[in-house]
Amino acid sequence: MSHAQRTTRRAFVGRIGQATGAGALASAFATVAAERLHAAVTRVAARPAADVASDEEFWLPVQQAWDTDRALLNLNNGGCSPSPRIALEAVFRRWRFANDVMYHHLMTVLDPRRESVRTQLADLFGADRETIALVRNASEALETVTLGIKLEPGDEVLLTTHDYPRMITCWRQREKRDGIVLKQVAMPCPLRDPADLVALFAAAITPRTRVLHCSHVHFTTGQIGPVKALCDLARSRGILSIVDGAHAFAHLDVRADQIGADFYGTSLHKWLSAPVGNGMLHVRKELIPSIWPLFAATDPASGDIRKFEECGTNPVPVMLAIGEAVQFHQLIGGARKQERLRFLRDSWARPLQAEPNVTIVPLLDPVHSCGIATLRIEGVDPSKLAEHLLKKHQIVVASIGIEDVKAIRVTPHLYTTLSEIGRFVDAVREVARSGLPG
Numbered sequence: 268m269s270h271a272q273r274t275t276r277r278a279f280v281g282r283i284g285q286a287t288g289a290g291a292l293a294s295a296f297a298t299v300a301a302e303r304l305h306a307a308v309t310r311v312a313a314r315p316a317a318d319v320a321s322d323e324e325f326w327l328p329v330q331q332a333w334d335t336d337r338a339l340l341n342l343n344n345g346g347c348s349p350s351p352r353i354a355l356e357a358v359f360r361r362w363r364f365a366n367d368v369m370y371h372h373l374m375t376v377l378d379p380r381r382e383s384v385r386t387q388l389a390d391l392f393g394a395d396r397e398t399i400a401l402v403r404n405a406s407e408a409l410e411t412v413t414l415g416i417k418l419e420p421g422d423e424v425l426l427t428t429h430d431y432p433r434m435i436t437c438w439r440q441r442e443k444r445d446g447i448v449l450k451q452v453a454m455p456c457p458l459r460d461p462a463d464l465v466a467l468f469a470a471a472i473t474p475r476t477r478v479l480h481c482s483h484v485h486f487t488t489g490q491i492g493p494v495k496a497l498c499d500l501a502r503s504r505g506i507l508s509i510v511d512g513a514h515a516f517a518h519l520d521v522r523a524d525q526i527g528a529d530f531y532g533t534s535l536h537k538w539l540s541a542p543v544g545n546g547m548l549h550v551r552k553e554l555i556p557s558i559w560p561l562f563a564a565t566d567p568a569s570g571d572i573r574k575f576e577e578c579g580t581n582p583v584p585v586m587l588a589i590g591e592a593v594q595f596h597q598l599i600g601g602a603r604k605q606e607r608l609r610f611l612r613d614s615w616a617r618p619l620q621a622e623p624n625v626t627i628v629p630l631l632d633p634v635h636s637c638g639i640a641t642l643r644i645e646g647v648d649p650s651k652l653a654e655h656l657l658k659k660h661q662i663v664v665a666s667i668g669i670e671d672v673k674a675i676r677v678t679p680h681l682y683t684t685l686s687e688i689g690r691f692v693d694a695v696r697e698v699a700r701s702g703l704p705g
């Protein structure tokens with residue numbers, strides 16, 4: 268174990284102890300749970316991540332790091348994820364402190380600590396901290412860039428039919444306002460070869476193309492996009508690249524240089540499990556001066572990334588708990604988390620794929636997918652299936668109904684147990700074999 272890892276673990280146990288001010292018993296329990304988690308991490312330290320993915324003894328203390336209501340089985344963590352205890356308690360602790368002398372504690376004492384969160388996120392993403400802006404969600408991150416890039420009438424922007432609707436709406440607003448031209452390439456579904464998508468983008472480029480916008484993991488199906496190849500393509504043609512990483516960050520174990528985007532926007536309340544209302548924008552350093560901030564800044568052409576954080580008084584304790592979420596993520600390890608999410612996906616998708624009338628998208632291999640996939644039963648309306656799962660089995664899934672995707676999207680998280688996945692498999696298999704009840 269490296270010195271850095273030892274330090275992270277010590278800090279983590281220490282913070283768990285403080286995090287639970289609710290009583291000595293709760294505090295003692297949390298400390299024991301944190302120590303168990305550390306012992307588990309130490310035990311698997313030398314093993315490959317893919318091997319640890321199915322080690323239930325290792326994952327038990329990880330599952331117990333969340334206090335979620337197990338009476339309802341939440342398989343829509345892609346919508347947004349609950350936070351582990353350490354991050355949730357950190358919000359309450361700092362909120363109570365802020366509440367004592369609200370403005371002074373909030374803005375004078377706590378707000379400057381956002382700089383340590385910036386550093387933690389930069390380390391996690393493998394980026395310069397001066398390229399990381401703390402925003403409220405992926406929408407704010409991406410709309411900052413979409414509305415802030417200088418474009419002329421007739422300039423073209425490329426994206427796919429499977430990009431997030433709000434991001435498309437934002438580009439459409441620029442179309443109406445500034446006369447730019449939006450071009451959507453038809454996303455192959457399922458994508459059989461990532462090179463096919465790159466070829467579609469390449470074929471759509473014209474001398475007026477200025478921006479290529481793509482999803483790192485598509486919200487529609489969980490399809491992993493070939494973002495590195497797309498960003499390389501854009502750069503080779505002098506086009507700016509924007510990557511929507513809402514579903515990829517802290518899900519896939521990738522760092523900024525493995526993506527190569529000019530702009531990367533993500534939510535942190537999905538796969539990082541930070542408290543709801545957190546996002547991150549990464550802007551290539553030399554491009555910062557060229558982007559207008561969404562909320563006016565004193566010097567809009569400044570090269571200081573903080574110009575994208577001018578949203579007014581905001582819930583600082585929620586933002587600072589990104590720090591605890593990053594710490595938790597790093598303790599588990601990005602590679603181990605990625606492999607476990609893929610293993611959980613396989614645990615439901617592979618047995619259900621064996622049913623003759625069930626279709627799973629995307630392809631279940633590491634190039635195409637990780638923790639997210641969709642399922643369709645021939646002849647069964649996906650929204651009715653989602654309703655049935657909730658009403659009859661107390662299982663929550665997302666129903667997707669856009670473009671050519673009519674399916675349920677299934678997203679377990681690290682706190683999901685194998686027996687819960689088994690419950691889901693049994694419930695869906697029953698419908699696949701016998702249809703929805705009356």
Ligand SMILES: Cc1ncc(COP(=O)(O)O)c(C=O)c1O
Pocket residue numbers: 345346404405406407430431433434482484485486511513514534
């Ligand atoms: C691909 C993608 N982009 C952007 C967003 C917007 O995220 P948020 O609502 O956190 O801003 C989502 C939300 O699900 C998404 O799936």
